[in-house]
Amino acid sequence: MDHKSGSAKTSSSKLLDSLLKPAPVNARVKPAKNRVEHKTENRAEPKAPPASPSLSAKKPLRYLATRSLLLACGLATLGNVPVYSMISSTEDGKLIHLTEPLLDSASPAQVVKDLNLPAVAVESFSGYAIDILPDATQGNWSAHTVETDDTLESILGRLELTKTSQKLLENTTIKQALGNLKADARLFTQVVDDSLQQLIYAKNKTDVYIVSVTDDGYVGKWETGALETRNAKIAFTVKHSIQKDGKTAGLSNSVIRQLSQVFQKDVDFKKGVKVGHKVGVIFEDFRYQGESIYTDKVLAAEYDTGKKSYQRVRFTLAEGRTDYFRPDGDTELKRAAFDRKPLADGRMSSGFGMRRHPVFGLRKNHAGTDFAAPRGTPIYATADGSVKSIGRQGGYGNVIELSHINGITTLYGHMSAFKDDLKSGQKVKRGDVIGYVGSTGTSTGNHVHYEFRVSGEPQNPMAVELPQVGIMTAEEMQTFKSIATAMVRDLTDLRKLASADQADRQQNGG
Ligand SMILES: [Zn+2]
Numbered sequence: 001m002d003h004k005s006g007s008a009k010t011s012s013s014k015l016l017d018s019l020l021k022p023a024p025v026n027a028r029v030k031p032a033k034n035r036v037e038h039k040t041e042n043r044a045e046p047k048a049p050p051a052s053p054s055l056s057a058k059k060p061l062r063y064l065a066t067r068s069l070l071l072a073c074g075l076a077t078l079g080n081v082p083v084y085s086m087i088s089s090t091e092d093g094k095l096i097h098l099t100e101p102l103l104d105s106a107s108p109a110q111v112v113k114d115l116n117l118p119a120v121a122v123e124s125f126s127g128y129a130i131d132i133l134p135d136a137t138q139g140n141w142s143a144h145t146v147e148t149d150d151t152l153e154s155i156l157g158r159l160e161l162t163k164t165s166q167k168l169l170e171n172t173t174i175k176q177a178l179g180n181l182k183a184d185a186r187l188f189t190q191v192v193d194d195s196l197q198q199l200i201y202a203k204n205k206t207d208v209y210i211v212s213v214t215d216d217g218y219v220g221k222w223e224t225g226a227l228e229t230r231n232a233k234i235a236f237t238v239k240h241s242i243q244k245d246g247k248t249a250g251l252s253n254s255v256i257r258q259l260s261q262v263f264q265k266d267v268d269f270k271k272g273v274k275v276g277h278k279v280g281v282i283f284e285d286f287r288y289q290g291e292s293i294y295t296d297k298v299l300a301a302e303y304d305t306g307k308k309s310y311q312r313v314r315f316t317l318a319e320g321r322t323d324y325f326r327p328d329g330d331t332e333l334k335r336a337a338f339d340r341k342p343l344a345d346g347r348m349s350s351g352f353g354m355r356r357h358p359v360f361g362l363r364k365n366h367a368g369t370d371f372a373a374p375r376g377t378p379i380y381a382t383a384d385g386s387v388k389s390i391g392r393q394g395g396y397g398n399v400i401e402l403s404h405i406n407g408i409t410t411l412y413g414h415m416s417a418f419k420d421d422l423k424s425g426q427k428v429k430r431g432d433v434i435g436y437v438g439s440t441g442t443s444t445g446n447h448v449h450y451e452f453r454v455s456g457e458p459q460n461p462m463a464v465e466l467p468q469v470g471i472m473t474a475e476e477m478q479t480f481k482s483i484a485t486a487m488v489r490d491l492t493d494l495r496k497l498a499s500a501d502q503a504d505r506q507q508n509g510g
Contacts, residue, residue, distance in 0.1 A: 133212050136289040139192030143286070143294045146185045152178045155187055156196070164196045167218065168211065174220040177201065177209045188227075188286065188294055200288060202227050231299060232285035232292075233490060235498035238277045242269060246279070252295040255283050262301050262324045266310040278304040280494045282487060298324075300487035302495065311491060313484045318476060319431075327484035333477075336466040337405060338383040339430065342412055342450050343437070346371035349447055352460035367458040368411065368451035375416050375446045377437040381428040382410055382450075390424055396449065397441025400434050406454070406467050413449035414440050 144155050156165035169175045178201055181187070188200040196218075199211040208227045211220040236249035246256045259281065260269040267273065284296040301324075303310045312324035325333060341348075350370040385404040393399045396413035400422075403409050416438025428434060439446045452461035472480060 133210070133289070134190070134192070134197045136190070136198075136291040136293055139190050139197055141188055141190050141293045143296060144187045144189070146181045146183055146187060148183045150181055150183075152181065155181075156189070159189060159191065161189075161191070161196055168199075168220075171218060171220070174211060174218060177220055177222065178211075186286075188288070190293070200227055200293075202229070202286075205229055226288065228287040230285050230287070231282050231490075232295070233280070233282050233494045235278065235280040235494045237498075237502070238273055238275055238279065240275075242273055242279065251281065251283075252292075255281060255295050255298055258283075258298040259301060262298055262312045262314075263303050263310060266312075267303050267305075274305070276306060278302075278306075278495070278498070280304075280491050280498065282490055282494070300484075300491055302491045304495070311488060313480070313487045315480045315483060317472065325480065325484070327488050333471045334468040335471045337430075337469040338408075338410075338452075338466045339380070340382075340462060341369075341371055342379050342382050342410075342448055343371050343373050343377060344380070346373040346377070346448070348372075348462075352458075352462065368413075368449050369461050370447045370449050372445065372447040373437045375436070375438055377446075378433045379412050379415065379435045379437060379448050381430055381432045381434050382452075383408075383430045385410070385428055387422060387424050387426045387428065387434075390418060390422060392440070395442035397443060398435065398438065399441070402428060402434070405469075408467070409451075409453045409456070410461075411449075411451035411453070413451075414438055414443045414447060416440065416446075 142159065144150075144158075146155070152168060153162060153165045156162060156168075168178065181201070182203050185204070186200075186202040188198075188202070189196060190198040195213070196211075197213055199220075201209040201211075203209070206224055207222065208224070209220055209222050210226055211218050234249050234251055236245050236251075239245050242259065243256055246259070247253075259279065263269070280302040281298055282300045283298045285292055286294040286296070297314060300311070300313045302312075311327055313327050314322065315325050316322040348369060349372040350366060352366055352369050381402055383402075383404045385402040388401040388403045388409060390400045391398070396411070398415040398418060399411060399413045400415070400418065401409055401411045412435060414437075415435040418435045419433050422428075422434060437446050437448050443449075450461055452459050452464055454464070470477075
């Protein structure tokens with residue numbers, strides 16, 4: 001309970017008023033120990049220095065009030081006696097009635113009148129706090145997808161709730177459920193005033209473990225069907241802006257933000273959005289206690305300008321990259337077959353073309369591009385291919401040459417070491433480590449010398465036109481097509497529904 005705002009600056013008469021005014025209909029019900037805390041805070045009140053000189057004049061009033069309250073509480077605790085009292089303040093000649101029983105003897109719990117009763121608590125606390133789950137609409141929800149190495153501590157640690165995770169794991173029941181998190185499971189956390197209010201661990205769509213805070217600490221239990229996960233669909237027509245109309249239609253800020261990403265290649269969201277454009281979106285929606293607690297990824301979306309319609313479907317490639325693809329977009333399902341450079345990082349230290357040779361001092365054509373990086377930095381194959389040659393070769397030092405499609409070869413020089421067991425003729429995939437940066441051969445420092453040759457002729461690796469290859473394997477293409485077909489069908493249904501709804505409203509003059 002938060003009484004900080006009340007204790008220091010509230011004048012004694014204000015305190016009295018709030019203590020003596022009739023209890024709200026939905027007075028908060030709490031177990032006995034909370035009432036004791038309450039009493040302790042009131043007892044400490046007279047010790048606080050008066051906020052203004054006028055207060056000291058009212059001291060008898062405060063004294064009386066505090067003592068009466070303490071007496072009432074004392075009596076209540078001792079004998080379950082309903083307490084009625086009347087206090088007369090001679091100073092302002094007003095009668096103040098203290099007519100509310102401080103204790104309902106029929107109930108084992110006691111009524112406590114809160115000074116700062118949170119609006120939401122009025123709705124949610126109507127009996128034993130322990131049996132009532134905290135409201136789903138309070139505070140902030142966040143969602144986490146459990147990674148392979150994640151633990152409850154690591155996830156809550158990111159929310160600066162490390163102490164809370166320790167407290168949770170001290171509870172043996174909770175530890176049994178959350179001690180080992182399943183990879184790819186979802187974890188939702190509700191944080192109110194910097195403290196964890198509820199935690200939902202969705203092991204799969206049906207097995208859900210819910211932890212909530214009660215006056216006795218955290219309690220947890222498995223609940224089937226507590227969390228509803230679904231693909232929500234919303235369509236709207238632009239009347240003011242994507243932001244405003246999307247919000248009115250019920251989209252979260254996160255989903256609206258994602259839309260500009262989804263259509264980044266199709267629509268200029270800063271200048272290209274016009275009144276009358278139509279948007280349809282399918283997204284992941286997680287519902288708890290009937291409330292949407294988290295809207296996650298956009299799964300598919302449609303943008304219709306009236307003249308042209310764009311559709312995008314979310315898909316994750318085997319290599320791990322996720323993108324929004326056009327369901328029919330064959331051309332866009334291709335990409336360059338080569339990476340431009342063989343290092344993850346690395347500074348280009350010398351470009352392709354004529355230059356003064358750093359060792360010999362002669363003007364000489366540089367057949368490749370140099371990237372400086374610390375010794376031992378991994379060197380990656382820039383495309384799928386096979387090892388044409390591997391070994392020591394004069395000025396190149398330790399060098400590997402790879403063969404690729406279209407008569408293209410790439411060469412990587414000055415390596416400190418080759419990748420273990422890499423042999424001539426062996427197949428490599430784009431992004432495989434083939435060796436490590438060094439300074440073997442004719443070299444002035446740690447770098448990789450990278451060449452790109454077409455039919456044996458060196459080309460500028462940074463500028464050469466790269467061949468295109470399909471982005472998906474045949475298998476991926478099949479998976480994507482089946483997802484895309486279902487999403488396009490849903491987007492079409494959504495569009496029909498939205499236009500029928502609009503026609504309906506126009507007919508009814510809405
Ligand atoms: Zn070089």
